Amino acid sequence: MAGNPYYIITGAPSTGKTSILNELRNRGFICHQEIAREVIRENLDTGIDIFPWNNMHGFSDLVLERMINLVKTFEPTTTQFLDRSMVDLIGYMKFANNPVPPHYIREALSVGYSKKVFFLPLWTEIYTQDEERKESIEEAEKIGNALAETYQSLGFDLIEVPHAPLNDRVSFILSECEQFQEL
Template identity: 35%
Template sequence: MSSRPIILTGCSGAGKSSTLAELACAGYQTLPEAGRRVVETELASGGEALPWKNPLQFVEKAVETCLNDLSCLDLTGGTSFTDRSLIDLIAFLVRSGITVPGRLERLLDENHYSTTAFIYAPWPHIYKTDMERRHDFDEARREYEHLIEFYGSLGFNLVQVPQAPIEARVRFILDFCGHSGHLT
């Protein structure tokens, strides 16, 4: 059975990546966050495609990574999950006040993902900054609010993930998916 990837979205530092790692351990196909991988690569190479230096170039590289990930996904292999999505990248440009190039805007019309997405709220207990995540907790809150609005404008059904231990988050997601992990 073919299924589209299910998005884990929400603000930075809210527990998406740790949940995704646990889903991978449970045998689900997973796609790690493209943007974070771009930041890691750019920092290591001294590149400029960073969200705080050149947001458009950052998004272009992250979109390319994301599309490559999607093309490698085995959609006949059952349920898959992705840490963020093309939608998050475009929402970042909009929130930054940067005009979204037409080719990127058209990606929003393509049906890449399940129409139900899991959203993570800001969680001060686990939030921390690092070399790749430089913005503060207040910025994470604003990011969260923007993502709710942006995903909603595209017709997504957003399901709030509880602020709980990783295993409980995974169980919540799988229970919501009907134990089989399948959503429409």
């Protein structure tokens, strides 16, 4: 196999990542939901006041710990798709002008994520806010830019997923995965 089978799907907020992952899951692939959204939801439900908008480092530490634990469960040859990654934590910190602890970079680079990263650019027609996604559309665009710069600076190759119907986007992603090109 040409690359590691841990594919990241990332990009600006509200660009269709969850819908793509749900469709990949429906097609039988192992997919991991965005951990940051899970932590926000849990903190809202339990009254824990640690969120990216009021405590970026405390929140990121919680998310990083869960991501490290998730990675420990990965099967080394099983294709998996992730909604964001440890690299996203670094990008969000850069967006917020927060210093990035060096161990975040070490952890992100040690996982063995595929160097091909699927990037979903801002798509204003589908952008929405909710209880866990509070960014304005202008902030979402800046986040997308910070994420792209962060991934590229760490040696990842961004594959831009076009704005298209869901099945076309999923087919595009699968067509870019090395192990499916060999079939």
